[in-house]
Amino acid sequence: MAVDITLLFRASVKTVKTRNKALGVAVGGGVDGSRDELFRRSPRPKGDFSSRAREVISHIGKLRDFLLEHRKDYINAYSHTMSEYGRMTDTERDQIDQDAQIFMRTCSEAIQQLRAEAHKEIHSQQVKEHRTAVLDFIEDYLKRVCKLYSEQRAIRVKRVVDKKRLSKLEPEPNTKTRESTSSEKVSQSPSKDSEENPATEEHPEKILAETQPELGTWGDGKGEDELSPEEIQMFEQENQRLIGEMNSLFDEVRQIEGRVVEISRLQEIFTEKVLQQEAEIDSIHQLVVGATENIKEGNEDIREVPHL
Amino acid sequence: MHALWPRPSGLCFRGDKGSHVIPSLSSPAGQWLVGAKMASAAAATAAAAAVAASIRERQTVALKRMLNFNVPHIKNSTGEPVWKVLIYDRFGQDIISPLLSVKELRDMGITLHLLLHSDRDPIPDVPAVYFVMPTEENIDRMCQDLRNQLYESYYLNFISAISRSKLEDIANAALAASAVTQVAKVFDQYLNFITLEDDMFVLCNQNKELVSYRAINRPDITDTEMETVMDTIVDSLFCFFVTLGAVPIIRCSRGTAAEMVAVKLDKKLRENLRDARNSLFTGDTLGAGQFSFQRPLLVLVDRNIDLATPLHHTWTYQALVHDVLDFHLNRVNLEESSGVENSPAGARPKRKNKKSYDLTPVDKFWQKHKGSPFPEVAESVQQELESYRAQEDEVKRLKSIMGLEGEDEGAISMLSDNTAKLTSAVSSLPELLEKKRLIDLHTNVATAVLEHIKARKLDVYFEYEEKIMSKTTLDKSLLDIISDPDAGTPEDKMRLFLIYYISTQQAPSEADLEQYKKALTDAGCNLNPLQYIKQWKAFTKMASAPASYGSTTTKPMGLLSRVMNTGSQFVMEGVKNLVLKQQNLPVTRILDNLMEMKSNPETDDYRYFDPKMLRGNDSSVPRNKNPFQEAIVFVVGGGNYIEYQNLVDYIKGKQGKHILYGCSELFNATQFIKQLSQLGQK
Numbered sequence: 009m010a011v012d013i014t015l016l017f018r019a020s021v022k023t024v025k026t027r028n029k030a031l032g033v034a035v036g037g038g039v040d041g042s043r044d045e046l047f048r049r050s051p052r053p054k055g056d057f058s059s060r061a062r063e064v065i066s067h068i069g070k071l072r073d074f075l076l077e078h079r080k081d082y083i084n085a086y087s088h089t090m091s092e093y094g095r096m097t098d099t100e101r102d103q104i105d106q107d108a109q110i111f112m113r114t115c116s117e118a119i120q121q122l123r124a125e126a127h128k129e130i131h132s133q134q135v136k137e138h139r140t141a142v143l144d145f146i147e148d149y150l151k152r153v154c155k156l157y158s159e160q161r162a163i164r165v166k167r168v169v170d171k172k173r174l175s176k177l178e179p180e181p182n183t184k185t186r187e188s189t190s191s192e193k194v195s196q197s198p199s200k201d202s203e204e205n206p207a208t209e210e211h212p213e214k215i216l217a218e219t220q221p222e223l224g225t226w227g228d229g230k231g232e233d234e235l236s237p238e239e240i241q242m243f244e245q246e247n248q249r250l251i252g253e254m255n256s257l258f259d260e261v262r263q264i265e266g267r268v269v270e271i272s273r274l275q276e277i278f279t280e281k282v283l284q285q286e287a288e289i290d291s292i293h294q295l296v297v298g299a300t301e302n303i304k305e306g307n308e309d310i311r312e313v314p315h316l
Numbered sequence: 317m318h319a320l321w322p323r324p325s326g327l328c329f330r331g332d333k334g335s336h337v338i339p340s341l342s343s344p345a346g347q348w349l350v351g352a353k354m355a356s357a358a359a360a361t362a363a364a365a366a367v368a369a370s371i372r373e374r375q376t377v378a379l380k381r382m383l384n385f386n387v388p389h390i391k392n393s394t395g396e397p398v399w400k401v402l403i404y405d406r407f408g409q410d411i412i413s414p415l416l417s418v419k420e421l422r423d424m425g426i427t428l429h430l431l432l433h434s435d436r437d438p439i440p441d442v443p444a445v446y447f448v449m450p451t452e453e454n455i456d457r458m459c460q461d462l463r464n465q466l467y468e469s470y471y472l473n474f475i476s477a478i479s480r481s482k483l484e485d486i487a488n489a490a491l492a493a494s495a496v497t498q499v500a501k502v503f504d505q506y507l508n509f510i511t512l513e514d515d516m517f518v519l520c521n522q523n524k525e526l527v528s529y530r531a532i533n534r535p536d537i538t539d540t541e542m543e544t545v546m547d548t549i550v551d552s553l554f555c556f557f558v559t560l561g562a563v564p565i566i567r568c569s570r571g572t573a574a575e576m577v578a579v580k581l582d583k584k585l586r587e588n589l590r591d592a593r594n595s596l597f598t599g600d601t602l603g604a605g606q607f608s609f610q611r612p613l614l615v616l617v618d619r620n621i622d623l624a625t626p627l628h629h630t631w632t633y634q635a636l637v638h639d640v641l642d643f644h645l646n647r648v649n650l651e652e653s654s655g656v657e658n659s660p661a662g663a664r665p666k667r668k669n670k671k672s673y674d675l676t677p678v679d680k681f682w683q684k685h686k687g688s689p690f691p692e693v694a695e696s697v698q699q700e701l702e703s704y705r706a707q708e709d710e711v712k713r714l715k716s717i718m719g720l721e722g723e724d725e726g727a728i729s730m731l732s733d734n735t736a737k738l739t740s741a742v743s744s745l746p747e748l749l750e751k752k753r754l755i756d757l758h759t760n761v762a763t764a765v766l767e768h769i770k771a772r773k774l775d776v777y778f779e780y781e782e783k784i785m786s787k788t789t790l791d792k793s794l795l796d797i798i799s800d801p802d803a804g805t806p807e808d809k810m811r812l813f814l815i816y817y818i819s820t821q822q823a824p825s826e827a828d829l830e831q832y833k834k835a836l837t838d839a840g841c842n843l844n845p846l847q848y849i850k851q852w853k854a855f856t857k858m859a860s861a862p863a864s865y866g867s868t869t870t871k872p873m874g875l876l877s878r879v880m881n882t883g884s885q886f887v888m889e890g891v892k893n894l895v896l897k898q899q900n901l902p903v904t905r906i907l908d909n910l911m912e913m914k915s916n917p918e919t920d921d922y923r924y925f926d927p928k929m930l931r932g933n934d935s936s937v938p939r940n941k942n943p944f945q946e947a948i949v950f951v952v953g954g955g956n957y958i959e960y961q962n963l964v965d966y967i968k969g970k971q972g973k974h975i976l977y978g979c980s981e982l983f984n985a986t987q988f989i990k991q992l993s994q995l996g997q998k
Contacts, residue, residue: 010378
């Protein structure tokens with residue numbers, strides 16, 4: 009295991025100081041030395057580059073903190089039963105999205121700027137390499153933080169898509185929700201008897217059979233009081249069938265959701281790869297152009313030869 | 317073997333509040349490469365008594381901590397980047413390079429890694445981590461750096477402990493440069509050894525001349541020189557045990573260099589343990605070591621007990637690569653000729669391509685097959701290639717399926733699984749590429765090895781030597797092989813003859829010897845090594861009976877193998893498909909005796925040291941009667957991969973036991989013969 013000898017080092021420094029004083033050797037330390045030290049510090053290149061790099065990093069850090077702070081509320085969906093305290097409105101979410109995007113754009117611009125300036129006025133190979141690596145690190149940091157943002161955004165978008173799908177699928181879900189609210193109301197009034205239930209269950213069947221305006225059906229349903237046992241049985245069968253259909257639709261919807269998620273992920277991967285390849289294709293293009301020119305010149309040279 | 321489907325967890329993206337799965341590109345579908353990491357991690361944590369489980373892990377962790385400004389390293393995906401510069405000397409380079417790749421260094425935030433004694437420009441506002449040996453030159457250069465104010469802050473890490481006076485030199489320079497506050501931390505790392513495998517280490521690479529076999533065994537060595545050599549070895553071994561976090565029980569043979577090492581090491585450990593304030597073996601430094609109830613056994617052997625093994629021709633993959641190619645610190649350098657082509661007159665001469673490959677723990681093929689006999693390796697490469705091609709075809713097939721998209725409704729139902737397939741195919745692409753790279757790598761390496769085998773008829777040598785070493789009857793006379801112009805380089809013949817000479821019970825008669833000598837000189841050999849071996853044999857005959865090599869044989873299998881039938885690249889015709897039979901080399905036998913507390917005339921009078929005992933005398937009677945669970949075998953004078961592989965094979969059969977193998981230097985037969993011939997010249 010490693011042993012920390014920093015204290016030993018400091019002790020050695022003291023020893024050396026006292027020894028030098030005893031010997032009367034002029035030392036960089038001491039009263040003059042401290043002034044010397046300050047004096048020596050200021051003209052040291054304060055590293056314009058590194059202070060700006062640190063600024064960018066602290067900006068990105070702020071973005072990250074901002075995202076993390078609101079993450080829980082952002083993701084916490086759309087549940088109407090949640091208390092007011094934890095909820096976030098859509099507009100607030102949009103605001104967060106916008107702010108985050110602006111922030112990210114400014115950060116990446118700042119990084120690009122730094123990159124362009126980093127290589128000016130510097131002659132040392134090592135310093136150039138160092139700066140390039142530093143900028144790579146910062147970009148990587150930005151990417152990681154952006155990932156946070158894109159994840160939560162993806163979740164949100166997915167939810168919206170889900171909702172739209174659900175609402176577009178078939179009219180039943182709408183009426184079904186209305187039914188559920190109506191059955192709530194129905195059950196609330198204790199005087200209703202069980203015959204009302206077949207009445208409410210009848211609705212989907214009627215809607216399937218005839219595309220009647222909902223209100224009309226609703227009104228009809230309310231009006232009926234008695235049903236013959238055969239009809240009840242028929243309705244029950246229809247009921248089961250419908251439930252089965254709903255379930256299968258539901259499963260399909262789930263599958264489609266999954267696929268959409270995967271497709272979006274794939275698209276992300278593809279765009280990333282395409283962007284990477286763009287740079288390479290550019291360089292290949294340059295090379296090819298250069299090569300064509302070289303060949304042209306070579307041909308000309310060859311043509312000149314017989315003239316000699 | 318492979319599963320292309322992503323795990324269901326990838327789909328629980330929705331719904332779960334707050335818990336979301338970030339689908340990663342390195343597919344969780346228990347692939348090849350991921351499996352290796354998991355397997356090794358599982359192995360490391362499985363055995364509770366695994367103090368010696370992986371010296372490589374320990375050293376890597378120590379290095380990473382050092383690179384993280386001496387604070388334990390925690391991975392944080394949204395952590396701010398911190399950048400630093402790494403400065404090392406050649407020793408540091410040798411230690412770091414088998415353990416951390418450049419990419420891993422980058423991940424730790426290192427922007428530049430530079431040699432200490434190179435021209436370095438001042439880089440403002442960046443901390444510098446130094447990892448150097450505390451030698452005069454290095455200290456001087458560091459003081460110079462301080463004076464030139466190259467960096468913002470300095471984290472000094474010394475590979476082995478620095479002396480007080482040198483520390484004061486640095487303090488002096490820091491004072492003179494008013495840079496005392498810039499020196500942020502100073503550490504003694506105690507990492508003065510090179511780990512090559514999970515269970516194998518070498519002392520050093522840079523100054524191996526100093527501790528080579530030749531240096532230890534030459535007749536004109538002075539006492540002071542010997543002291544220096546011994547001190548170097550002991551220092552490294554001490555660092556090793558500090559990193560391991562355990563105090564071993566030491567056993568060594570009498571009257572050898574190994575004994576000197578043992579005495580010194582015991583003394584050093586004892587001193588350190590007594591010094592309660594600064595002891596390196598107490599408290600939190602022990603760490604995982606506290607879980608083992610037993611201390612490890614350190615067996616110190618001298619190279620001289622077995623000179624035949626370093627000369628032996630070998631048949632396992634790793635040992636072959638080391639023997640035949642340029643293999644160094646887990647990196648193999650190949651020269652490839654760029655094919656036979658008609659070059660138009662006047663064109664520039666074709667350059668040979670030099671390629672170098674790193675054989676790392678991540679390379680699962682290497683981990684699995686480095687100890688396998690070569691024909692098996694060839695077959696496995698074929699198999700891997702075939703399975704890779706199958707996966708590639710699978711991915712290509714999806715392309716045609718994708719062409720159906722959007723054409724008609726009926727096809728959409730067919731697509732139902734294909735989105736999932738496509739996702740998994742795309743996410744498995746990086747792994748496929750990696751697999752391809754490894755297959756290419758091993759194809760190249762194995763082809764190079766095979767060329768050597770065919771050109772030098774190494775299989776013949778191997779078989780013959782095995783027979784000699786196990787004292788079975790020889791079907792061909794030695795003289796025939798030596799005189800045969802086709803078989804092998806002069807060096808191969810020399811090796812064969814030396815093995816014969818070492819292993820025979822009675823020395824060949826003068827007439828025979830002259831015959832052999834003449835045949836060898838005709839074949840172009842240098843006879844100096846023989847001189848030395850004669851002396852050695854005379855000496856060991858005086859000391860003790862020569863060790864025998866066990867009594868099992870190798871069985872050559874037929875020429876037909878699956879490899880040939882499938883018409884693969886590895887056309888092994890004419891090469892025998894030899895199968896290795898387990899036999900214990902002398903070192904393994906000694907270890908077996910000592911570890912299992914067996915009584916054997918060879919090892920009974922080995923000395924016994926226990927640094928933890930209060931009374932500092934040794935006795936030949938071991939206090940501990942139970943067999944050991946962990947052992948470290950260290951060969952003073954040099955070792956090689958054949959011994960290592962033999963030990964690995966030996967311990968494979970025993971559950972719950974671990975062995976580490978170390979040597980003062982690692983040489984292959986060529987290098988060893990060179991040393992022998994230098995010794996024989998005197």
